[in-house]
Amino acid sequence: MALSATPIYMDYAATTPVDPRVAQEMARYLGLDGTFANPASRSHMLGWLAEQAVEGARRQVADLIHADPREIVWTSGATEADNLALIGFMRANRARGRHLITSSIEHKAILDTAASLEQEGFDVTLLAPDSNGRITPEQLRDALRPDTILVSLMAVNNEIGSRNDIDALGNIAHQHGAAFHVDAAQAAGKIPLDVGTQPIDMLSLSAHKVYGPKGIGALYVRRDTQITPLIHGGGHERGMRSGTLPTHQIVGMGTAFTLASAEQEQDNQRIARLRARLVARLEQLPGAHFTIEEGKGVANILSVGFDDVDGQTLLMEMRSLATATGSACNSADVAPSYVLGALGVPTRRALATLRLSLGRFSTEQDVDGAADVITATLARLRSTQAPA
Known part of the structure; x- marks a missing residue:
């Protein structure tokens, strides 16, 4: 052959x-004849237009998961979103407890972050999956401790495609008083996600798994969830993640998520x-x-x-x-x-x-x-x- x-x-x-329709939309935010200005530049029209594009994309991402746009925080990808969720939450809430529960088959963005938290004095429990790569509600219930403050379990495994019962797992975490984080990098655009009805406090998203560009992602953070920022300088994204926003990549993610919602x-x-x-x-x-x-x-x-x-x-x-x-x-x-x-x-x-x-x-x-x-x-x- x-x-x-x-x-x-x-x-x-x-x-x-990248979907050709996404690339075409992104190109409008790159050159001199496009909307290239810094979206944080509020002293002139070009900056306002860029900010308008960023906020429009924020709504597009929020719409796919049925969130409030104000609950979407831009990141460089799902890896950063995972780091912000775990480290940011555990540090901000350490007075309530120091125990994190996740699984042994999470993405390395979760496992390596959890290991880093252990170096800071936090306690981590890794749950073993069943033969189909899923964590059972019973396993989670048995692992909960009085000092458990966060549970982080992926919606879809990136290597074998297994699906967790996010609703059941999240309800158990909430009944215990723990927050629930979901790595949804492989889930967005593949399975229904509705943070308005599902027991999810934080949810990590990536553009390049959904026919968008690499280098951009987001973390959904439910209102009133306390997170300590990892990146400082400028107070962007409600103080959760500083840095000049890449308008073209954000527009690409928003367009990709709109297409995912429709298709x-x-x-x-x-x-x-x-x-x-x-x-x-x-x-x-x-x-x-x-x-x-x-x-x-x-x-x-x-x-x-x-x-x-x-x-x-x-x-x-x-x-x-x-x-x-x-x-x-x-x-x-x-x-x-x-x-x-x-x-x-x-x-x-x-x-x-x-x-x-x-x-x-x-x-x-x-x-x-x-x-x-x-x-x-x-x-x-x-x-x-x-x-x-």
Whole structure:
């Protein structure tokens, strides 16, 4: 099989291409003939226009999650939003308690931040997921302590696509008197989010997972939630996050979130059909194991492992397919995925597990081509590799 000049893109969970409609809107806020001024410059019309654009985008982001625009704080991405939520909240509320609960399969933006908090004297409990990568309400209830002040659990796992029952988990946290933070980087635009009715106090968002630009994100902070800022200088964003706002990126995120709100249902339906087509092909392969059960996760992320093949060789031999053996943030690490390890996946299979993620621009040809590449590569490697 000849290699395609452009690899088949099956890594939408790592990042999405910017939607052309988003890029077109962003371009209006870059050059001399556009709205390029500093949105904090309130002494002239150009600054006012930039501020107007920023506030319009703030409303667009808020609308997707049914928040008040005044509860949206701009950040550089979901990683910063996670840091601000955990560190900012724990520091601001340490007089009430020092215990944080999260899970062992959160994104590194949560796990590394939690580890940093431990160095400051805070206590952290990591909950272990069930076989489908979910945290049960019973687990959370059992882990709560009198000094628990914050629970942070992701809506959708970035590596295996598992979904937590955010409503049930948030209600348990609130009944205890703890705040509830949700990393929704992989959830926005894929599943319904309504902070007006859901028990969520803080929620992290990223533009580049929703066909917007990289380098911009947001943290939803429910009114009256106390947070200590991490970045000082100018008092921007109600004092929670200082720094000159990147108007073009913010406009891009707002436009992307508006498109997600309008097209989420049709995107999900089409991606679900593509996933079913892909699963039908892969489940026929000898030694294929899907990491979680069908129906336990989102449609756009599929995690599948293979027996009797070396994982690193598998990935290197599939140059015509852009995918990952785990979270993109860990792709340079040859150790088994900590997420798969937490689920009890055997090490050799974990190293040969692919994360195939679909998106708005995926096609049937992409799915069929990916299945062909995987099938041919497995057959070739198994014919030359002796089983371990």
